[in-house]
Amino acid sequence: MLDVSDEVRAEIGDDEAAKLLAGETLPERYDCTSCRTPGSAHSERTSTVLFVGEETAVLAFAHAGCIPSQIVRVSEEQIQSAVRTISGEADSSSAAPATTPGIPELAYERQAVLGVTCGQVLIGDQLHPAIVVEPTGPIARPGTTGGNDEFLTLLTESGFTPVTDVAQRPGMLPGWSVLMAMGKLHAVLQPAEEGQQPVSWWQAHQPLAVTDEWRATVNKTNSVVVYAAPVGAIGQQAREDLLRDALDKAAASGVLVAATMPLAGTS
Secondary structure: OEEOOHHHHHHHOHHHHHHHHHOOOOOOOEEOOOOOOEEOOOOOOEEEEEEEOOOOEEEEEEEOOOOOOEEEEOOHHHHHHHHHHHHOOOOOOOOOOOOOOOOOOHHHHOOOOEEEEEEEEEEOOEEEEEEEEEEOOOOOOOOOOOOOOOHHHHHHHOOOEEOOOOOOOOOEOOOOEEEEEOOEEEEEEEOOOOOOOOEEEEEEEEEEEOOHHHHHHHHHHOEEEEEEOOOOOOOOOOOHHHHHHHHHHHHHOOOOEEEEEEEEEOO
16 A cells, blocks of 8 residues: 655665565554645555655655655755654754654645646536646745745736636636646646747656546546645545535635646547
8 A cells, every 4th residue: 555666765775665565664644744634554545755855854654646655855954844843852953864754744844745636527517637736835936935825826827717616617728738648647737938848837756547537538528627726725535526525615715726728648
């Protein structure tokens, strides 16, 4: 049930990876470092996420449906702040061990990661393939150091439109697309400078598998509805009806934007 990516394995070593996979150093429960809800690597698919600073590395866990196993580079100050929060040693200057199971506060102290959830959304009387993008922390405007969350503002400036009713299909966003290949989701592409190839706005560390139903629907529509909401607005939902309820609530609260994007590649 535990996924340890090749890059995480290379960083922590084969021995430590083997102990994790055998359950020897695996916590019974964890708080997902993406959606912040409880998880269990013993009963559900779980990703190992290694946060690496200049001198310190901390291992955390996430639902595999939230984010894949990966390495996230953070500043030493961010990672030490998270470690002090966990240990309660606000004045300690000692480094944390290289593998510390479970970092429940790290998602709010580190550089944000975009979590992606796939699902189908009923718009009118037709199912549409959708992906929901929610960061694990506030997104600042590039070049600023303030604590304001500019995620929705930045997307609106890029052409996403506010959603007031999930039952209405958002318009197409020129230049953007959703990249799939061999039945897996690879990236969301955004326009590059004139004459350049599109660049990844979001890219999966490992291609994400989608359900057969989602894939069948995208073959019919040849497009994907991309929803985005700030951290904490949607969360990890176990079923599509619960995802729809969360989208409706986010729209009613004015914290949901969306765009329809053509499919790039092959589904």
